[in-house]
Amino acid sequence: MTPITEVAGRKVTLSNLDKVLHPATGFTKGELLHYYATSAPALLPHLHDRPVSFLRYPDGPDGQVFFTKNVPPGTPDWVATTEVPRSEGPARMVMVQDLPSLMWAANQVTEFHTPQWRAQAPDLADRLVLDLDPGAPATIVECCLVAVWLRDRLAADGLTAYAKTSGSKGLHLLAALEPTPSADVSAYAKALAVEAQADLPGLVIHRMTRSLRPTKVFVDFSQNAARKTTAAPYTLRAREAPTVSTPVTWDEVESCADPAELVFTAGDIAPRLERHGDLLEPLVDAGLAGSLP
Known part of the structure; x- marks a missing residue:
């Protein structure tokens, strides 16, 4: 029998709780649901009022x-x-506004991806x-190394940068922005990427061409386009281990000497939230938003 639980007054169906979704650690769907339930206070503000794209992996990363x-x-x-605008005509998308909606969506086994704008203003980005x-x-x-250069360059333009692992x-x-046309944000982000490549030519590439990217860091500015989305803070990723897109401190970024230092899984998030709170909380505070130069 498929279990049904009550979440904040809503009945939510939860299924296949013993299914292993992240085989490297035996992480199950039940553990995934527990992770999202416990991280909801940090995750939900970053999803609020944004249409959500789901990258689903119902049978784990090796399945469809x-x-x-x-x-x-x-x-x-x-x-x-x-309703969201699209070139082929308007469509309807889900918004994950509360805990019951989060648990319903998590039961689909998904990464959460959002655009840089809110539903009320589909072409006005409030973050870069x-x-x-x-x-x-x-x-x-x-x-x-590139992140520190970009942080300082953004600061020179009056913008405060925050970092998270991609997972x-x-x-x-x-960086939080006053609502700004997505096309303007994209142009600014591209200019930053070009400038980073000029200043760090042995380290940075701003073009997506695969043949140019070995040994270098691709600064992808394209996710500022209105039609693009980015993995949300605190989302699990469809990987062999239950890695999470995790906010990090600038001390952690500046001191990183081994990739393993910035790999975080579901079990790491509650202790980090207890220690740091939500390091990306300023992104959801409109009073801290900056303006493009």
Whole structure:
């Protein structure tokens, strides 16, 4: 029998709790649901009012992995949805606004990805993101060097950068913005990437061309485009181990000498939240947003 539990007054179906989803550690779906329930106070503010794309991996990372953007069939009527513009015409997407919605979505076994804008203003970004992706043999250690350069460059323009691991190989930098047209943010982010490459030519590449990327850090500015999404803070990733896109301190970034130092799994998050709180909390405080120069 499929268990049904009550979450904040909503009935949520939870299924296949013993299924192993992250085989490197035997991490089960029940443990995944527990992780999302306990990390919800930190995660939910970063999802609030944003249409959510789900990267689903219902049979683990070695099974079928696919994006779901439209409202899935069978979505409960109490889950919030919003209409979003697309080139092929408007569509409806899920918004994860509360704990019951989070647990319903987590039962689908998903990574959570969001755009840089909120549903009320689909083409006005309220944050900037730079995705630092290392080309082997470069690692997150090299990403950290680039991140410090970008942090200081953003500070020169009056923007405060925050860092999180991607939960995969790289690092994400984010800065809170006054609502700004996505096209303007994209242009600014591209200019930063070009400038980083000019200043760090042996370390940075701003073009996506695969053949150019070995040994260097690709500064991906494209996720600022209105149609693009980025893995949300605290989302689990579809990997062999239950790695999490985890906010990190600048001390951790500056001191990183081994990639293992910035790998965090589900079990690491509660102690980090207890120690640091949500390091990305300033991103959801409109009073701390900056403006592009």
